[in-house]
Amino acid sequence: MEKSMNQKHQDPNVQAAIDECLPLIKALGKGRCAVSIGGSRGKRTTDNWSDIDFRLFCDEIVGASKFTETEAWQVFSQAVDKWREKGIEIDYVWPRTIRDVDAQLAGWLRGEIRPLPIVWTLWGYHLLTDLTNQIIVDDPNGIIAAWQAKLTPYPQVLQDAIIKKYMKSLTHWRPDYHYRNKVERGDKVFLASISARLVQDMMQILFALNKTYYVGDGNNLHYVAEFDIKPDNFAERTEAILFPEYGNDVLSKQYDAVVALIDEVMQLVREANGGRHVSAMKETLSVVIDE
Numbered sequence: 001m002e003k004s005m006n007q008k009h010q011d012p013n014v015q016a017a018i019d020e021c022l023p024l025i026k027a028l029g030k031g032r033c034a035v036s037i038g039g040s041r042g043k044r045t046t047d048n049w050s051d052i053d054f055r056l057f058c059d060e061i062v063g064a065s066k067f068t069e070t071e072a073w074q075v076f077s078q079a080v081d082k083w084r085e086k087g088i089e090i091d092y093v094w095p096r097t098i099r100d101v102d103a104q105l106a107g108w109l110r111g112e113i114r115p116l117p118i119v120w121t122l123w124g125y126h127l128l129t130d131l132t133n134q135i136i137v138d139d140p141n142g143i144i145a146a147w148q149a150k151l152t153p154y155p156q157v158l159q160d161a162i163i164k165k166y167m168k169s170l171t172h173w174r175p176d177y178h179y180r181n182k183v184e185r186g187d188k189v190f191l192a193s194i195s196a197r198l199v200q201d202m203m204q205i206l207f208a209l210n211k212t213y214y215v216g217d218g219n220n221l222h223y224v225a226e227f228d229i230k231p232d233n234f235a236e237r238t239e240a241i242l243f244p245e246y247g248n249d250v251l252s253k254q255y256d257a258v259v260a261l262i263d264e265v266m267q268l269v270r271e272a273n274g275g276r277h278v279s280a281m282k283e284t285l286s287v288v289i290d291e
Helices: 012-026 039-043 064-069 071-085 098-109 127-132 143-149 156-173 177-185 188-209 220-224 234-242 250-281
Strands: 029-037 052-061 090-097 135-138
Touching: 012 029, 012 052, 012 071, 012 090, 012 135, 029 039, 029 143, 039 052, 052 064, 052 098, 064 071, 071 090, 090 098, 098 127, 098 143, 098 156, 127 143, 156 188, 156 250, 177 188, 177 250, 188 220, 188 234, 188 250, 220 234, 234 250
Parallel strands: 052 090
Antiparallel strands: 029 052, 029 135
């Protein structure tokens, strides 16, 4: 699971930017420090639009909550500006304490699915997305490697919790009277929003069924297309739902397509592990999905 930067980056300018920024980023922390890169580079889906998303994990952040007011930050910020002028986009760095990540990770591994509502995410920040999609730049104490080791193999308690959380949404909206009425009323804003949400719910369930850590907001279908457990033509059907062709009854067709896909995802959950997931969920859900 660990990804390292032992080999030089293919783009020498990107590697030069990383080399220059590394000591400047480490100067933002005290005690043990680890520096990595997340985002599309961490997922190995880099393209011409990819920036550099640095992560810093340390015992203490210099300046604490006011780290952007420190001299160390100003020096790093100047380096970022210089590289941006050269065409290398750096999205600064997100510093976090090792203690905070330890606590959050422990919660996720207990089955506490609590994405953080951060403004630059669509569906919240998922810690495990970051930890499992990192290029390690510098980690002399093995901090990131130790976190990643806790995520192998994929924890059963996590799979159960994710499926339970997002199945609750699907079983609510699948038969919902208000959802169907929005179609009849032609409420396009609501239907665009609920379609995206329900697709996201199904995506989360498919990642869990395939024991794969969710990869964040971007490139979901790139991964789902390779899954063994998924509805037939899931990617194509999802794209058609989110970007329907305009025509007669377009909203009804979109609704029918969402419902059909939900039914197939529910069936996959029923079949998983001999129906164990469904049995557990019936204890807490008011809607019985075996209608």
